[in-house]
Amino acid sequence: MLLTEEKIKELEIKANDIRQSIIEMLLEAGSGHTAGPLGMADVFTLFYFHILKHDPKNPAWAERDRLVLSNGHICPVLYATMAHAGYFPLEELKTLRKFGTRLQGHPHREYLPYVETSSGPLGLGLSQAVGMALADRIDGKDKDRFIYCFMSDGEHDEGNSWEGIMLAGKNKLRNLIAVVDRNNIQIDGFTENIMPLEPLADKWRAFNWHVIEVGGHDFRVLNEAVEEAQAVYEKPTVVISHNIPGKGVHEFERDYRWHGYDPNAKTAKEDYAKALKELRTLGGKIKSEHE
Amino acid sequence: MLNPNLKLNPKIFNPDVEEVNIRKGFGEGLVSAGEIDKNVVALCADLTESTQMIFFKEKFPERFVEIGVAEQNLATVASGMAAMGKIPFISSYAMFSPGRNWEQIRTTIAYNDRSVKIVGSHGGISVGVDGGTHQALEDISIMRVMPNMDIVSPCDAIEARKATIALAKTKKPAYIRLLREKTPIITTEETPFAIGKAEIYWLPEVGLAQVGIIATGGLIYRALLVAKELESEGIKTKVMNLSTIKPIDEDALIALAKETKAIVTVEEHQIAGGMGSAVAEVLAQNFPVPIEFIGVQDKFGQSGSPAELLAHYHMDVIDIKNAVRKVVTRK
Numbered sequence: 001m002l003l004t005e006e007k008i009k010e011l012e013i014k015a016n017d018i019r020q021s022i023i024e025m026l027l028e029a030g031s032g033h034t035a036g037p038l039g040m041a042d043v044f045t046l047f048y049f050h051i052l053k054h055d056p057k058n059p060a061w062a063e064r065d066r067l068v069l070s071n072g073h074i075c076p077v078l079y080a081t082m083a084h085a086g087y088f089p090l091e092e093l094k095t096l097r098k099f100g101t102r103l104q105g106h107p108h109r110e111y112l113p114y115v116e117t118s119s120g121p122l123g124l125g126l127s128q129a130v131g132m133a134l135a136d137r138i139d140g141k142d143k144d145r146f147i148y149c150f151m152s153d154g155e156h157d158e159g160n161s162w163e164g165i166m167l168a169g170k171n172k173l174r175n176l177i178a179v180v181d182r183n184n185i186q187i188d189g190f191t192e193n194i195m196p197l198e199p200l201a202d203k204w205r206a207f208n209w210h211v212i213e214v215g216g217h218d219f220r221v222l223n224e225a226v227e228e229a230q231a232v233y234e235k236p237t238v239v240i241s242h243n244i245p246g247k248g249v250h251e252f253e254r255d256y257r258w259h260g261y262d263p264n265a266k267t268a269k270e271d272y273a274k275a276l277k278e279l280r281t282l283g284g285k286i287k288s289e290h291e
Numbered sequence: 292m293l294n295p296n297l298k299l300n301p302k303i304f305n306p307d308v309e310e311v312n313i314r315k316g317f318g319e320g321l322v323s324a325g326e327i328d329k330n331v332v333a334l335c336a337d338l339t340e341s342t343q344m345i346f347f348k349e350k351f352p353e354r355f356v357e358i359g360v361a362e363q364n365l366a367t368v369a370s371g372m373a374a375m376g377k378i379p380f381i382s383s384y385a386m387f388s389p390g391r392n393w394e395q396i397r398t399t400i401a402y403n404d405r406s407v408k409i410v411g412s413h414g415g416i417s418v419g420v421d422g423g424t425h426q427a428l429e430d431i432s433i434m435r436v437m438p439n440m441d442i443v444s445p446c447d448a449i450e451a452r453k454a455t456i457a458l459a460k461t462k463k464p465a466y467i468r469l470l471r472e473k474t475p476i477i478t479t480e481e482t483p484f485a486i487g488k489a490e491i492y493w494l495p496e497v498g499l500a501q502v503g504i505i506a507t508g509g510l511i512y513r514a515l516l517v518a519k520e521l522e523s524e525g526i527k528t529k530v531m532n533l534s535t536i537k538p539i540d541e542d543a544l545i546a547l548a549k550e551t552k553a554i555v556t557v558e559e560h561q562i563a564g565g566m567g568s569a570v571a572e573v574l575a576q577n578f579p580v581p582i583e584f585i586g587v588q589d590k591f592g593q594s595g596s597p598a599e600l601l602a603h604y605h606m607d608v609i610d611i612k613n614a615v616r617k618v619v620t621r622k
Contacts, residue, residue, distance in 0.1 A: 066374075109403060116374065121398045124367050128399055131371020131379075134356060138332065139375075160395065163364035 003223045011219050012282045015045040019248045021080040026262045029097040035245035035258040037077035039183045042217050044081040056086035059114045065145045066116050066132050070125020071152035072106040079103050087114045123158025125149050130168045133176040142175040149178045154186035157195045168236045169208030176236040177229045183245040185256035204238050216241035248281040292496050298481035310473035314412045316448030318343025320455025325351050334381045336365045342382035342412040366392040369407045370399035385411025385427030400464045401439045408458050412469040415559030417597035426592035432564025434466040441465040442536040444507040447477045453484040472597050474509035489540035493518040493530035500529040502615050503547040506557040507533045507566045514557050517611045536566050541573050548578045553618040555583045562586040581621035583614035
């Protein structure tokens with residue numbers, strides 16, 4: 001779908017707001033993951049505000065696209081994006097990880113019915129998306145909508161991920177589009193030190209997927225990649241999105257330790273306002289400079 | 292005597308009683324379930340003939356998915372299909388599904404509450420010659436501890452067929468445990484079956500029973516042989532077919548314990564955590580009575596014929612009989 005300059009500007013402001021919500025909710029929760037959610041904020045923003053066929057006012061709409069979040073630990077970005085999209089009130093974000101909340105530490109589809117699957121344990125999302133795509137093929141609905149799966153780079157360590165990749169390649173699931181958050185970090189360090197994934201694109205290609213590599217913080221190229229993926233007929237497509245972990249807050253960026261840290265871990269509460277002021281996601285600008 | 296109300300196989304005690312694989316009953320039941328509901332789909336991990344999914348595959352090729360030797364994928368892909376309204380049956384040997392893919396089943400099927408039916412063929416020691424790696428003796432335990440999960444362990448091929456058709460109609464996750472080798476036909480088409488309902492297959496001709504024998508799976512045949520032999524020795528028993536292990540029929544268990552005040556449980560499974568444990572949990576809280584457990588005693592299996600293995604691991608007629616005699620003395 002065409003992405004106008006005006007729309008890009010709108011998305012940039014939205015992504016900035018979502019990042020702000022992520023930091024606020026993590027501070028309130030006192031625990032949770034920081035780097036992944038900030039790094040994926042642009043991807044989530046583009047999908048929920050431009051790409052997905054969905055209706056936040058009618059979340060159970062049967063004809064909606066399906067978006068499976070495989071690496072459930074980045075759910076702060078999922079929750080924040082869904083709240084900004086109108087699925088539930090922004091105020092509810094403050095309940096993250098608290099007793100009785102719908103916003104579980106890792107998503108649960110029965111607590112929050114707007115998420116397609118419960119997730120958290122790694123390596124399981126893609127296979128569920130493969131199952132959804134197969135079901136749509138059986139029902140002849142594979143040309144009516146897409147099944148998207150967001151997954152992390154670290155969860156390529158899991159054998160189940162590759163089992164899903166293999167089966168999708170075998171079945172030429174053109175209605176399946178995976179987006180890999182290639183941010184190069186996992187809990188214990190950089191992915192290439194923990195368990196090297198490169199050549200990651202070649203590996204997916206070898207499993208009969210169409211592969212597109214993009215920078216994940218440029219709405220235009222990201223959008224073009226998804227359009228290309230939608231046009232590929234003979235294979236499933238993976239968009240490997242090169243993202244900066246912790247994107248937007250200088251102190252968090254590119255530091256694997258922020259994979260699992262919450263903003264309380266290093267930053268005193270008074271520094272939090274500073275982190276928000278320093279949020280540079282609007283083409284490298286902070287919000288006041290943008291306005 | 293055999294419970295006359297249940298229309299059990301009248302030839303059950305004949306030496307030439309008909310024997311059929313329990314897994315075959317599943318294979319036939321799955322075809323029927325597929326005919327009843329077009330949303331029934333089948334997924335297999337490279338064991339289509341062994342698990343008897345082949346009948347479904349031949350009848351509904353467009354609704355069959357070959358996953359390859361990847362049981363973790365088997366469970367997770369099925370969960371995704373269920374999310375779109377399908378009713379997937381997934382089959383492999385019980386040792387691999389739910390053995391290998393337990394966490395996938397927990398997270399994507401049970402925690403997600405998806406209507407996926409996990410079919411573990413080759414349960415128990417009677418898998419026989421394949422040896423200990425392939426004999427699932429822990430599957431009931433590991434599935435029983437999972438919230439949302441129903442468990443059915445049919446006693447013969449006919450019950451397996453009925454159970455398969457019934458499970459396709461529930462909206463819940465479920466595990467169905469099958470055996471590899473042929474076992475005697477115990478029931479008939481007319482014998483009632485309902486998920487969650489235990490039935491008394493043997494009862495005294497007059498008076499109350501002194502011992503309740505609760506069996507699940509193919510071993511109920513041996514339990515019935517024991518009941519018949521003990522009757523001639525003057526020991527009155529009731530034999531219960533507890534084919535649904537979860538949700539467990541608490542009322543029936545408590546009624547049996549109240550009548551007999553002594554219970555023997557019989558299963559082809561580790562004693563730890565299995566059907567017997569489930570029975571003990573109910574009775575300990577509601578009506579405590581002495582219980583003897585027939586099952587595998589914290590050991591792995593080995594190669595051998597089913598008869599040799601059942602004898603070696605103390606699940607044979609003589610073992611059940613001794614357990615009954617012993618439990619009477621503990622009253």
